[in-house]
Amino acid sequence: MSEEYSKYGFSTRAVHSGVNKDSLYNSCTTPIYTSSTYYWNDLTTNSGYDYTRSANPTRKALEENIASLEGGVGAQATATGMAAITTVMHLFVPGDHIIAGNDIYGGTYRLFADVFTKMGLRFSFVDMGNADAVREAITPDTKCIWIETPSNPLLNVVDIEAVTAVARERRLLTIADNTFLSPYLQRPFEMGVDIIVHSTTKYLNGHSDVVGGCVVSKTKEHADKVAYIVNALGLGCSPFDAFLVLRGVKSLGPRMEAHQKGAMAVARMLDGHANVEKVYYPGLESHPDHELAKRQQKGFGGMVSFDIKGGRPAAEKLFARTKLFQLAESLGGIESLIEYPETMSHASMTAQARLAAGISEKTIRISVGIEDPQDLVADLKQALEG
Numbered sequence: 001m002s003e004e005y006s007k008y009g010f011s012t013r014a015v016h017s018g019v020n021k022d023s024l025y026n027s028c029t030t031p032i033y034t035s036s037t038y039y040w041n042d043l044t045t046n047s048g049y050d051y052t053r054s055a056n057p058t059r060k061a062l063e064e065n066i067a068s069l070e071g072g073v074g075a076q077a078t079a080t081g082m083a084a085i086t087t088v089m090h091l092f093v094p095g096d097h098i099i100a101g102n103d104i105y106g107g108t109y110r111l112f113a114d115v116f117t118k119m120g121l122r123f124s125f126v127d128m129g130n131a132d133a134v135r136e137a138i139t140p141d142t143k144c145i146w147i148e149t150p151s152n153p154l155l156n157v158v159d160i161e162a163v164t165a166v167a168r169e170r171r172l173l174t175i176a177d178n179t180f181l182s183p184y185l186q187r188p189f190e191m192g193v194d195i196i197v198h199s200t201t202k203y204l205n206g207h208s209d210v211v212g213g214c215v216v217s218k219t220k221e222h223a224d225k226v227a228y229i230v231n232a233l234g235l236g237c238s239p240f241d242a243f244l245v246l247r248g249v250k251s252l253g254p255r256m257e258a259h260q261k262g263a264m265a266v267a268r269m270l271d272g273h274a275n276v277e278k279v280y281y282p283g284l285e286s287h288p289d290h291e292l293a294k295r296q297q298k299g300f301g302g303m304v305s306f307d308i309k310g311g312r313p314a315a316e317k318l319f320a321r322t323k324l325f326q327l328a329e330s331l332g333g334i335e336s337l338i339e340y341p342e343t344m345s346h347a348s349m350t351a352q353a354r355l356a357a358g359i360s361e362k363t364i365r366i367s368v369g370i371e372d373p374q375d376l377v378a379d380l381k382q383a384l385e386g
């Protein structure tokens with residue numbers, strides 16, 4: 001974390017950390033340094049930058065900012081969230097075994113089960129809500145436990161401290177995907193996690209106009225290894241995208257407050273509605289992980305999922321009638337989105353894997369934006385009742 005701002009609160013760090021890179025003109029926002037290369041002073045010294053694939057001042061500003069928000073020693077900003085996950089998978093070698101939840105993001109599941117399995121890594125997908133199931137899945141080759149919480153789309157909450165305790169017993173690395181809550185609402189390093197990944201496409205950028213990712217490390221050893229991999233594989237994000245994410249991240253705190261206020265209002269309306277079978281929102285007292293979420297999270301977040309009565313035909317009717325919820329994948333932007341995991345966000349999972357995770361043709365996922373909660377509730381209600 002940058003020493004300069006480490007003593008300040010979260011939103012102060014979000015606004016200031018890493019930002020001031022222009023000592024020539026003192027610009028208040030970070031310039032977009034588009035240069036691919038940097039001239040050297042002589043054969044051994046340069047400004048600290050030589051080639052943008054390795055490092056870039058705009059990207060560095062974003063990396064310092066996110067490292068500060070997560071409480072890490074270093075971060076690498078990548079081209080996408082999948083690039084961040086690809087980066088950390090290169091910490092392992094063929095034969096290594098990794099344990100992950102059975103209801104992780106569909107794209108992560110595909111990357112693990114298809115791409116990295118072909119490259120010799122091995123994976124077990126287990127019920128991460130059950131620390132015994134995690135312990136039982138450990139083999140002599142296990143090197144890592146992958147944590148994604150709350151899960152996507154059913155918002156099951158993984159007990160991070162219970163999983164990192166198992167990992168410590170067996171000297172395993174833990175990596176957490178903190179995309180769904182962002183560092184404003186969840187701080188995995190404080191619960192024993194070693195490395196954090198994000199799709200910055202979501203809440204960190206927050207405006208649905210960038211795809212990006214990042215890897216944050218708790219130790220210098222991991223930070224150095226991750227920086228090496230990002231440079232070697234060429235996975236770093238562009239200076240323009242870094243500028244946009246840095247612009248977005250400055251308002252992360254107030255946005256997360258607005259997202260979760262709307263999400264709670266939407267969840268309460270859906271809960272008990274005649275056309276809704278089940279609501280998945282850890283903020284509801286009826287959610288099985290409500291107490292755990294209250295303990296390990298600083299809030300319940302902006303994602304709400306539910307099962308609609310009547311399955312796909314009822315879902316199609318609902319999507320056609322909403323005016324404020326656009327039918328689109330992704331999440332974490334200021335505008336509300338609604339989607340159908342079976343054919344959209346989780347289409348990359350096999351039907352069997354979806355079934356095992358509890359995703360059905362009734363399941364609908366909502367990313368609640370920052371619009372006025374009463375407008376969102378009224379719009380969704382009229383769409384459900386039409």
Ligand SMILES: Cc1ncc(COP(=O)(O)O)c(C=O)c1O
Pocket residue numbers: 080081082083105107108148152177179180198199200201211212213330
């Ligand atoms: C939890 C989670 N992790 C990772 C990703 C992948 O990020 P990206 O789409 O930026 O590659 C997503 C995308 O939806 C996600 O929801």
